[in-house]
Amino acid sequence: MKVYLDNGATTQVAKEVAQAMQMMLTKKFGNSSSLHKFGVEAKEEMEKARTIIAKKINTEPSQIIFTSGGTEADNLAIKGVAYQNKEKNHIITSAIEHSAVLKTCEALEKEGFKITYLSVDEEGFISLKRLEEAITPKTGLVTIIHANNEIGTIQDIRSIGKICREKNVIFHTDAVQSFTKVPIDVEKDNIDLMSLSAHKIHGPKGVGVLFIRRGVRPKPLLTGGSHESKMRAGTENTSGIVGFGKAVELIKEKDVEKMEKLRDMLIKGLGKIPDTIINGPRGDKRLANNVNVSFKYVEGESLLYHLDGKGIAVSTGSACSSHSLSPSHVLIAIGLKPEIAHGSLRLTLSRYTTKEEIEYTIRTLKEVVEGLRKISPLTK
């Protein structure tokens, strides 16, 4: 049995998406900036995709620009706002951001910007009170991840947005993991900038979106043509963009319910293995497709490879699996002891995940954990 439970890393491209992309690649292949019919029809398809995505977050197509992915969208939002108004040299973020945000903030810190990294509680939530207190007249941007990629914590972005609006600070959120899994309304949520990515929702890799509220003008990172309202130079990746639009179109409300049900089944099943800790929140404040679990006395990379040998693909926050040999900053930020962080696994579902796959995973993980515990000197 082959079970793919690493949908937080990337997802399988939906058949319909691949078809739409192939049509763009082979038939409507024109450059969307060209004036002839080839260009016009490519542009038409691209604009349809823009409209679909805009509707999904309750905005207008003109406030959506396409990028090469979530990382570029995060970079453009954060560096773009920072460089646009250097007088406001203070940025507030959280300790559990994706590296695309964290490393960008750290890079700005080296350039002289002041960064506040808000700590989180044991479930990964920031404190709204601390956020409010951290905002100063010098604060130019607040950037907080919507749903955490490792432990699935969904922040209360509506309240964060409200605070930022009242204090007149630009609010950016990385919604790469939450998009289409958690309802987002950029108007009600008071979001000014938001990063999205196609490949987490059965779209292609290499295409993302930055929502930019009218009036907010980040300084572009690239110099070149006047594509994407002069915000992002470079010929648009029309096949990727159309694939992104199709992926959004394919989303059904029941997908989320289905994932939540299987997620809770997985959490329940794994929770029955002794000395197991579920990391992150439970219930509706947890991303529909995310399970993060630590098995005491064993190490995550070993678990991962045993599972891989049995056809199950997952990821781990263990230091041993990372190139830096340090455990996940998110797991450390929620207060896990290093040895518990080392024994963590992330299992992320998709709408294609089945009940049989979850049952097989629970069964197999139990065996694998027992096997490794037998040879662990830490086992009590």
Added chain:
Amino acid sequence: MTTAYSKEVMKRFKKPKFAREMKDADAIGEVGNVNCGDIMEVFIKVSKNKKGEEFIKDISFKTFGCVAAIASSDALCELAKGKTIQEALKITRDDIVKKLKGLPNIKFHCSVLGEEALQKAIENYRKKTYVESSVGK
């Protein structure tokens, strides 16, 4: 730089030959710490050969750690089994890496643990036998 594990590493990781506790071990060597994510325990049983030299009659391990740590532990045991104490002390991290047909660069430290665990076990064995012989006198 290689990042993938060799077939030999995966084979030893999936089916280690020496992974077990030894209740009647003459000495145990423990190295590593939980913060780094690797702890290795090596158990040895020592006997004398026909020449009267002490040799490692039996060896086993228990390891908390990644694929490389488990595979290194197993390779170390195979290298040390049957060797005299003098020979066993000469086993290096390079011998372990060679036995494993290579380790990703970032995992070299796991082979160091193997080398150190065996030395620690032998050191503990020496301390114990020294105490026993002193008590005997």
